[in-house]
Amino acid sequence: MAKAPLSVRRYTFRELSKVAENFLATYHSSGELPIPVEEIIEFELDLDIVPIPRLMLDLDVDAFITADLKEIRVDKYIQETVLTRYRASLAHELSHLLIHREFFEKLRFETVTQWKETLASLEEAEVEKLEYQARLLGALILVPPAQLQEQFEIACAKIPSSLSLDTLTDKAKEIFAGGVAKPFIVSPALMLRRLGQDRLL
Numbered sequence: 001m002a003k004a005p006l007s008v009r010r011y012t013f014r015e016l017s018k019v020a021e022n023f024l025a026t027y028h029s030s031g032e033l034p035i036p037v038e039e040i041i042e043f044e045l046d047l048d049i050v051p052i053p054r055l056m057l058d059l060d061v062d063a064f065i066t067a068d069l070k071e072i073r074v075d076k077y078i079q080e081t082v083l084t085r086y087r088a089s090l091a092h093e094l095s096h097l098l099i100h101r102e103f104f105e106k107l108r109f110e111t112v113t114q115w116k117e118t119l120a121s122l123e124e125a126e127v128e129k130l131e132y133q134a135r136l137l138g139a140l141i142l143v144p145p146a147q148l149q150e151q152f153e154i155a156c157a158k159i160p161s162s163l164s165l166d167t168l169t170d171k172a173k174e175i176f177a178g179g180v181a182k183p184f185i186v187s188p189a190l191m192l193r194r195l196g197q198d199r200l201l
Helices: 013-027 037-044 055-059 076-081 083-099 101-105 112-121 124-142 145-156 170-184 188-197
Strands: 048-052 063-065 071-075
Touching: 013 083, 013 124, 037 048, 037 083, 048 076, 055 071, 055 076, 055 112, 063 083, 071 076, 071 083, 076 083, 083 101, 083 124, 124 188, 145 170, 145 188, 170 188
Parallel strands: 048 071
Antiparallel strands: 063 071
């Protein structure tokens, strides 16, 4: 009998928000910004973060979590030079650990090449679901709703009275999002997504 294809559980936005909320309540209850994702991974969850030279250049991967769920391997250059991308990559891989543990435990791979081969063997819709959920949960961990609302209001107070959010151009919205993003140490692009998800922009 042929094996049933592997499938990823479908999470709603509300469910992922709750996962992020519970995670932060456990590991960073102060809510102080920025969320110390690197420290939580290393010192609270006892995972190793292993920098790999040329990971992105050679294999087009920012980071990946090993099949035993004990290491997050990350591109060395990104770790050292692009802090916002590094933090987002860590949060993404952490999210796989939080919501995809059972799925990963069914997979067998040791290297990033084998990981990419494993992904290629899966249904495209399942891979998209896997990555979308991890990206969304990672953003919710780095940019929690309460802190986002607070920083959004601070940023709004700085907008000249002659302007309004509704009339901002796309470029102006990106600049605005960049300002909101600074305390979180995330990219303007990630912040734009979070502002949209929480219907703030």
